[in-house]
Amino acid sequence: MRIEKIDFDLLFISCTKVHLAKRLHALLVVSGKVRDLFISTRLVNLYSYLGDVSFSRRTFNQIPKKDIYTWNSMISAYVRTGRFHEALYCFHQFSFTSGLQPNFYTFPPVLKACGNLVDGKKIHCQVLKLGFQWDIYVAASLIHMYSRFGFVAVARKLFNEMPVRDIGSWNAMISGLCQNGNATEALDVLNEMRLEGENMDPLTVASLLTVCAQSNDMLSGMLIHLYVIKQGLEFDLLVSNASINMYAKFGCLANALRVFNQMDATDLVSWNSIIAAYEQNDDPKTALGFFNKMQQIGIQPDLLTLLSLASIVAQLADCQKSRSVHGFILRRGWVTENVAIGNAVVDMYAKLGAINSARNVFEELPTRDVISWNTLITGYAQNGLANEAIEVYNTMEECEEIIPNQGTWVSVLPAYSHLGALQQGMKIHGGVIKNNLHMDVFVGTCLIDMYGKCGRLDDAMSLFYQVPRENSVPWNAIISCLGLHGHGEKALKLFEEMLDKAVKPDHVTFVSLLSACSHSGLVEVGKHYFHVMQERYRIKPSYKHYGCMVDLLGRAGHLETAYDFIKSMPIEPDASIWGALLGACRIHGNVKLGKFASDRLFEVDSENIGYYILLSNIYANSGKWEGVDKVRSLARDRGLRKTPGWSSIEINNRVDVFYTGNQTHQKYQEICIELKVMTAKMKSLGYIPDFTFVLQDVEEDEKEEILTSHSERLAIAFGIISTPPRTPIRIFKNLRVCGDCHTATKYISKITEREIIVRDSNRFHHFKDGTCSCGDYW
DNA sequence: CTAGGGTTAG
Known part of the structure; x- marks a missing residue:
């Protein structure tokens, strides 16, 4: 009898795969043993442990007279899977058809199922009636279930009243608090537990490390990890997985890697965690390396792996891999099963610039949640398609079941900033207030950015002083706005104020600050802060910082210093760096260095038309027409076409966009008449058209027409005839303001006695009474 | 032979 039992245990234990279980099952059927309730119940369990619950059910159905063991096994088989x-x-079914009474074993799985679906108060009543309330397993399940629904107080009361507690009860309480984000109280309970002489086990640690990561409590996290090492728990699978995640959230990749490397057994969660760690800390290459290694050792990726992978290929800008990722996800049918994975694919295509593919995937999603919409809106906005972003937002507004959240505002507001659509942006501001999110740091910052970029610096400032300012985000936005408007000194003052308030500046702060210095010609100050950033704040300069420095030195005319600066950079200069030098050469008319910079530039990026135009303008400026021709034909040979320039103006809630030479506007005739009158008045005040940048092979009279048909000229003229006298005019354009338009606009501001504010791709130009506040660089 | 408390997510 005893020997036979051991044999069965061995048989069951040795079935580690479904096909082995099936062979055992067949054997038991042949030998008639399956008629034994004892044996068949074990089969129900075996199949569920191997993950195949349908075979559990089939076996269960074939059992004619089921006892309480069988029912309990079937219920927990479902819960397990x-x-x-x-x-x-x-x-x-059990309650109504079996005629049996549930026992202590029945409730924990049932309560767990409730925790994932519906509030289990009714089950709790049944538990009370049967007097099972203080069974430690049942009680832990109740605590867990109530915590899942946020009834932490109920759970806490139950926990406090328990006559006997074990480590499982403490874990249930601590994890309940952790899952509700209540880190402080969880740590309090932990202290109580230690006072009662109970030690943490791997499950306690896993819960606590997770909540430390969520609440950014690095100190407690480290202390717990120290304790883990002291207790010898550091090699535990669960503890290690949770540690990897925590260190990744804190950005300590070295620690995450150390934990991963010292593990003696890893599972899918470990691999997903280490892959996500690198993916989320902007190291897609290493992340991909881990993914490959994971495949080599034969671990099958799951949905979460692919979620990371989609982001990895987007960061690597690898279009080919992105299609295989999409294909893999489609073959597994995961898109129908989970919204998140579909959203990740939309995001991946959008980040790769394949916005149409992103749109197609979005249209095909079986269900869309608010994040799907936010992802698409952000995708359009980040690909420069602000109108489309707004259109998608408007479509979303029509879906009643979708409620906009913080992410929605953060994704759509930059589109209004981009277009300079102040009045429409203000409508969104109204919507934000209605949703009570205007005091949210991120939404508030987007609003600051929107008002700042739409020319309302005062409104941006007053909003800035309303939102919470504990972190750097709103400070970065306002410093950047001040820089754009040419208020370098004020930007510096705000930076000092930020330090006074003990707000820690980050890499974005310094980009804003350095570009503010460069817009206002504050060379020495800029150099100083570039050093402060590295010495005091230990921030490694990125391309953006180097670009700002080259711009700062170059704009101020220190072209050689700028070039020396580039040579001293520890990283290989990219297109943005050479582009900054080229731009400076253009301002100061340095043909030789300009040619050199553009040669380097075309080595790293030969596709960007803007740089060809810059170089051709340098040649044109010094009358070197062969140079102009050469650059132009070079660009033509490479199949590059000039980006069409446009300017927009918002009048009565409507944004009108003008392209250069565009004659289709319904008020075109009136605009032409206004421009003619204006040009005559300007000339009498001493305006001389500057044809430097117009092709030299056009007839004289045509040249002037080209200048007067520049998009900003059209937009300004339309503004003058469509708004009351002396009111300010705000213009937005995608390219830089050209030299002639800059001069002309000064005259126009004097003649019409209007303030004219032009935002170009670089900065704001405030024209007033014949002058421009931005100095004379454009 | 049947039970609780745990780690990865856009």
Whole structure:
């Protein structure tokens, strides 16, 4: 008898795969042993442990007279495999058809299923009636279930009243608090537990490390990890996985890697965690390396792996891999199963610039949540398609079941900033207030950016002083706005104020600050802060910082210093760096260095038309027409076409866009008449058209027409005839303001006695009474 | 032979 039992245990234990279980099952059927309730119940369990719950059910159905063991096994088989609906349905079947009474073993799985679906108050009543409330397993399940629904107080009361507690009860309480984000109280309970002489086990640690990561409590996290090492728990699978995640959230990749490397057994969660760690800390290459290694050792990726992978290929800008990632996800049918994975694919295509593919995937999604919409809006906005972003937002507004959240405002507001659509942006501001999110740091910052970039610096400032300012985000935005408007000194003052308030500046702060210095010609100050950034704040300069420095030195005319600066950079200069030098050469008319810079530039990026135009303008400026021709034909040979320039103006809630030479506007005739009158008045005041940048092979009279048909000229003229006298005019354009338009606009501001504010791709130009506040660089 | 508390997510 005893020997036979051991044999069965061995048989069951040795079945580690479904096909082995099936062979054992067949053997048991042949030998007639399957008629034994004892044996068949074990089969029900075996199949569920191997993940195949349908075979559990089939075996279960073939058992003619089921006892309480069999029912309990079937219910927990469903719970084990995550089939919570089926588990509850099975429990109902049991209650109504079996005629049996549930026992202590029945409730924990049932309560777990409730925790994932519906509030289990009714089950709790049944537990009370049967007097099972203080069984430690049942009680832990109740605590867990109530915590899942946020009834932490109920859970806490139950926990406090428990006559006997074990480590499982403490874990249930601590994890309940952790899952509700209540780190402080969780740590309090932990202290109580230690006072009662109970030690943490791997499960306690896993919960606590997770909540430390969420609440950014690095100190407690480290202390717990120290304790882990002291207790010898550091090699535990669960503890290690949770540690990797925590260190990744804190950005300590070295620690995450150390934990991963010292593990003696890893599972899918470990691999997903280390891959996500690198993916989320902007190291897609290493992340991909881990993914490859994981495949080599034969671990199958799951949905979460692919979520990371989609982001990795987007960061690597690898279009080919992106299609295989999409294909893999489609073959597994995961898109229909989970919204998040579909959203990740939309995001991946959008980040790769394949916005149409992103749109197609979005249209095909079986269900869309608010994040799907936010992802698409952000995708359009980040690809420079602000109008499309707004259109998508408007479509979303029509879906009643989708409620905009913080992410929605953060994704759509930059589109209004981009277009300079102040009045429409203000409508969004209204919507934000209605949703009570205007005091949210991120939304507030987008609003600051929107008002700043739409020319309302005062409104941006007053909003800035309303939002919470504990972190750097709003400070960065306002410093950047001040820089754009040419208020370098004020930007510096705000930076000092930020330090006074003990707000820690980050890499973005310094980009804003350095570009503010460069816009206002504050060379020495800029150099000083570039050093402060590295010495005091230990921030490694990125391309953006180097670009700002080259711009700062170059704009101020220190072209050689700028070039020396580039030579001293520890990283290989990219297109943005050479572009900054080229731009400076253009301002100061340095043909030789300009040619050199553009040669380097075309080595790293030969596709950007803007740089060809810059170089051709340098040649044109010094009358070197062969140079102009050469650059132009070079660009033509490479199949590059000039980006069409446009300017927009918002009048009565409507944004009108003008392209250069565009004659289709309904008020075109009136605009022409206004421009003619204006040009005559300007000339009488001493205006001389500057044809430097117009092709030299055009007839004289045509040249002037080209200048007067520049998009900003059209937009300004339209503004003058469509708004009351002396009111300010705000213009937005995608390219830089050209030299002639800059001069002309000064005259126009004097003649019409209007303030004219032009935002170009670089900065703001405030024209007033014949002068421009931005100095004379454009 | 049946039970609780745990780690990765856009």
